[in-house]
Amino acid sequence: MSQAAVLAQAPEGFFTQRDPEDLDCVAQNGFCPSWIVENFDRYVDPFFQHVYLTLVSLIIGFAIAFTLGLLAHRQRWLAGPLTAMTSVLYTIPSIALFLMLLPLTGRGNTTALIALVAYTQLIIFRNVVNGLRQVPPDIVDAAEGMGLTPMQTLLRVEVPMALPEILAGLRIAASTIVGLATLAFFAGAGGLGAEIAAQINFKSNVVVAGGLAVLLAAGLDLAVLGIQRALMPWRRAVAA
């Protein structure tokens, strides 16, 4: 009778458990390796949903912030207002932003992506502007003096030289967004956060869902580092 009661309350995956020792572990919300092995499937879809939310918001966020950064660099008067705007976005508490958007855009990916994109803005924008600002003036002077147009100078000289700073911003944004996306379920967009919240006291569940998020963050970080190395052969040549 009492066992039936436990069964009734347990998550679906519980029924696949046969080993009494495991049963005991799950019943105590412990860390149960064999349960994890048998139930790993249930994390695949949320994981890819998490990857989707992270990558799409990073790509859109980078495109917007990079463009704004170039604009602010070319039109110096825009730098102040744009910095202020992206800072305000960054200071809104994330859960509040997810909930605030609900009445406007409804539950689902759109709401989650809007909020996540908003959070990338300050980090990437600030690094783009700082990176461009740190390009030595004599190099820009030489470029213009040789007859590169302002746009050619920007794209062929200033942006490549600002890349370390810009990509550093992208790395910070990536790990921030992986973290924030765990709250996306407040907007009804699922992701690993939904799994964590569903059984927040069950250690096995939290470890697997949380661990996947950490792995995703680390993987993205390595990917950006790889891009950085591929795009900047001159740094390797000098170090060698």
Next chain:
Amino acid sequence: MSSEAASLELREVVKRYPGTDEPAVDNLSLEVPAGEICVLVGPSGCGKTTAMRMVNRMIDITDGDILLDGGSITERSPAELRREIGYVIQQIGLFPHRTIGDNIAVVPRLLGWDKQRVSDRVDELLELIGLDAEMRERYPAQLSGGQRQRVGVARALAGDPPLMLMDEPFGAIDPINRERLQNEFLRLQAELRKTIVFVTHDIDEAIKMGDRIAVLQKGGKLAQFASPAELLTNPVSPFVEDFVGADRALKRLALQRVRDIDLWKGALCRTGESTADVRARLADADLEFPLLVDGDGRPLGWLSERGMAGERVMEDLRSRAEPTVEMDDIMRDALSDLLANQTMYGPVLDDQGRVQGILSLRAIAGALNIRPEDVPSGAGLAETSSPS
């Protein structure tokens, strides 16, 4: 290989920055004939760099006009104009993210040259500046300061521009390498004959590099525009006199070579020669003691009284013929040699070591009165210059 150099004319050029009373460049008029180096020199804040940067429209002129080969620069788009004007700055400004080859190729690519032509041009320029072909794939950070400066010059020459602007191009180089780079550049210029506007604050560099020197003073006013020799001989104002320095007579000597001045005639004699003949020659010479030479005319030493006592010249020297100077020596160095040996006279030798005349302190003093237009300068001086 070289396109025609362009003439440059600044016509009453004015630069006034908004919110300032004093203009940065005030009514500056200069004419630079094609193929000459015009140096803009003056103390900091005299507007020399501003004046140079107006030529390629890095700074827009407020009033007046600048003509490149007779055409106003204000009618050209800045980017297009700049591709025709070589540009070298003190910090060099090589692109650190591009290889040396790519750095040199910037302007040819902007000009739309095809790949093969760009590549050939890069090879040609690396050879011209004396860098190995393998340097092509290196990055600027892998080069020494002197090599980077050479690449900066090569990059400016890449599009074969008829005009070059150089803003303190050797300013950040240590004195020894600086002198070497200056000499290299003058040899290059003797071959290329570009029109060059060269900015420096160093009057010695101005005198060495310039065919003509424009001395600017505070407020961007032209104090004097003249050849180096003229500037040193006839400074037109106390400012210019002060700026060229109290040692301007010595600086003039740096522009002259021993062959350029009237040497004294000495009385040469050989051992065993009739002393009567030697006395006859002495009467005709500028110096009262004879110089003993060997069979090939090389100096042995100044003959003593005793050497002249008998019928025949005997080898009896009052002193060795130290120092000797050569026809191609710079006058300033020759004077220094005389002073170092505490002597008034020194035999002048040709490249076979034969005596051609006598250099004396009085002859040097006389040389300072020669007409300025007889004094070679700039590229002319470099043609016969040996690497130092």
